[in-house]
Amino acid sequence: MDTSNIEERIFDIGVTEVLELLERSLVSRTPLTEVLLARKEVPEIRNEDSLQRTSLMHEILEHQSERNGETSVRLVVCKSKKVVCYAEASKDFVDLLFSFLTIPLGYLMNEKHGGQSKGSIHHLYDSVIDLDAMKYLKSNDIKEILLNPKIAPGSGYKNQPLGVREAVDNQQYYYDRCVIRTESKCPGCSTTLPLLTMMDPKSPYKEGTEGDGFLLDPAMFTVSDDLVVTPISPVSELSLLEKLKIPFNDIYVCEVQVGREEASRLLAASFVSESALTDTFIRKMPKDALISDVLKE
Numbered sequence: 422m423d424t425s426n427i428e429e430r431i432f433d434i435g436v437t438e439v440l441e442l443l444e445r446s447l448v449s450r451t452p453l454t455e456v457l458l459a460r461k462e463v464p465e466i467r468n469e470d471s472l473q474r475t476s477l478m479h480e481i482l483e484h485q486s487e488r489n490g491e492t493s494v495r496l497v498v499c500k501s502k503k504v505v506c507y508a509e510a511s512k513d514f515v516d517l518l519f520s521f522l523t524i525p526l527g528y529l530m531n532e533k534h535g536g537q538s539k540g541s542i543h544h545l546y547d548s549v550i551d552l553d554a555m556k557y558l559k560s561n562d563i564k565e566i567l568l569n570p571k572i573a574p575g576s577g578y579k580n581q582p583l584g585v586r587e588a589v590d591n592q593q594y595y596y597d598r599c600v601i602r603t604e605s606k607c608p609g610c611s612t613t614l615p616l617l618t619m620m621d622p623k624s625p626y627k628e629g630t631e632g633d634g635f636l637l638d639p640a641m642f643t644v645s646d647d648l649v650v651t652p653i654s655p656v657s658e659l660s661l662l663e664k665l666k667i668p669f670n671d672i673y674v675c676e677v678q679v680g681r682e683e684a685s686r687l688l689a690a691s692f693v694s695e696s697a698l699t700d701t702f703i704r705k706m707p708k709d710a711l712i713s714d715v716l717k718e
Contacts, residue, residue, distance in 0.1 A: 451541075496702060499665070500672065506661060507643050512638050512639070514679060516578060519635050520577075524688070525571075528585060582684035644698065646698045
């Protein structure tokens with residue numbers, strides 16, 4: 422190999438570069454080159470990029486077949502275009518959508534069970550798998566955290582269709598006048614301090630220790646095909662139809678059930694598609710079919 426053209430360079434990595442690197446790791450095979458040298462725009466994922474969807478969506482679906490914690494969603498569908506115009510949903514469905522923001526990337530890679538993505542993030546995951554934990558990592562527990570992470574304490578909620586586990590905060594806290602301590606006794610006089618009960622920030626009651634989603638109940642929302650969530654309003658729904666240039670006589674309404682499989686489809690589609698509802702509920706595949714074949718229709 423000719424080494425005369427090899428140059429060593431040092432770069433300053435700030436918040437901007439870190440965020441760009443994270444974004445490009447999902448869609449690019451050469452994230453370091455593009456962030457530090459080429460400075461390209463982040464490539465847009467188009468409908469024809471079916472391989473991206475296949476690797477991400479199909480692998481997750483293969484291992485998620487249970488149906489529990491189902492919720493109903495009303496879809497307004499365009500007959501001629503076979504796309505979802507928007508959905509009318511209760512807090513249960515929107516809680517599911519908002520919970521996507523709490524899910525670690527490591528969880529997605531774990532659910533893919535060794536599958537590849539169009540970007541480079543799967544290389545990071547595989548690197549941790551191959552790394553000798555005893556030699557290079559602080560502990561085997563650290564390896565488990567990276568490969569099979571849980572969502573942060575307080576981020577989960579009951580009946581979450583995906584069944585993502587929530588990390589448990591085993592730390593106990595004690596009240597010492599105006600100071601919160603982790604020691605059970607006062608360091609000055611050794612008096613036993615009262616144990617604090619940790620409240621769930623999602624609980625609608627100040628004394629609640631367990632929350633039920635992120636939204637107040639009851640509430641209804643409109644969700645666009647690209648997952649823009651707004652409080653339900655006839656005006657906003659009319660505006661969506663006008664924006665899509667779809668007449669009233671070209672729509673129909675159907676009700677679908679969202680369980681674990683649909684939630685998995687939707688999670689995957691939210692990463693790679695601008696038509697997440699359509700790809701999840703209209704272009705869905707039979708369990709034994711390739712998603713790429715369906716998306717090419």
